[in-house]
Amino acid sequence: MALKYIDEFRDGNLARTLLAKLKTRCAGQSPMRFMEICGTHTVAIFRFGLRPLLPATVELISGPGCPVCVTAAEDIDKAIWFASQPNTIVATFGDLPRVPGSRTSLAQQRAQGADVRMVYSATDAVTLAQENPDKEVVFIGIGFETTAPTVAAAVTIADRQGIENFSVFSVHKLLPPAMETLLSSRDLQLDGFLCPGQRDDGYRRQSL
Known part of the structure; x- marks a missing residue:
């Protein structure tokens, strides 16, 4: 059974095309470091073996975690x-x-x-x-x-x-302060973030 909003992102041909474009764009570029913010991203990257598929000049590192796991x-x-x-x-x-x-x-x-x-x-x-x-x-x-x-x-x-x-x-969390702290770190030297994003299907089903 196809799962809406999940299966359409598991397209092998699309993934190979995107990886090929990424490798072309990154050819000859300086190394770049990107941090995934949410723990869900970290799990997905590990589960689907994305790190070895990326160009050698692109490094993914794990960030502070999801807003649930950092709840006080x-x-x-x-x-x-x-x-x-x-x-x-x-x-x-x-x-x-x-x-x-x-x-x-x-x-x-x-x-x-x-x-x-x-x-x-x-x-x-x-x-x-x-x-x-x-x-x-x-x-x-x-x-x-x-x-x-x-x-x-x-x-x-x-x-x-x-x-x-x-x-x-x-108990919502603010992301920019954490990102600013991470960017100011001389040890990390980040080039960008993979930020979380949510969609609420219940909101779309009901009109305001």
């Missing part, structure tokens, strides 16, 4: 507190529950009976609030700047639809 324990503790409240559903993306707080995690709290649910987009959490009008749905808004507008769109949708049991705990 204090913020995880706050999310756990929400999950401990009566008649409350905590909705979040699938990788956040495993991130540890100071003493436990959302996954462990879910195993003990807390209502923690995985969603694929912020608007999925709005739908969850519609379907559970007797409970408060708290969406843990996490990501870089690219995710923040989709969360804001979900808040707008909830407001326009009169959904009063939906709220957001925002």
Whole structure:
């Protein structure tokens, strides 16, 4: 079964064409170093063996990690507190529950009976609030700047639809300060970044 927005990026012929163009462009060039920001990029680069395919003058190095894995324990503790409240559903993306707080995690709290649910987009959490009008749905808004507008769109949708049991705990991260710090390092000598980008299909399905 073809997976929309995944399989179309696994085109061997396209990959070979892009690699050939890249090698042509890089021929005779000075060495260049690029850092992938998100851990998901690092995993994909390793899984598909991209580093050996690149020209010898192009080096990829791993960066600070995804906004989920660098979430402070204090913020995880706050999310756990929400999950401990009566008649409350905590909705979040699938990788956040495993991130540890100071003493436990959302996954462990879910195993003990807390209502923690995985969603694929912020608007999925709005739908969850519609379907559970007797409970408060708290969406843990996490990501870089690219995710923040989709969360804001979900808040707008909830407001326009009169959904009063939906709220957001925002723990978004700012990317430019981290990039500026990395670029200022004399040891790294970076030439560029592979930055993260998200798309929210739920936002496209619902018109503002």
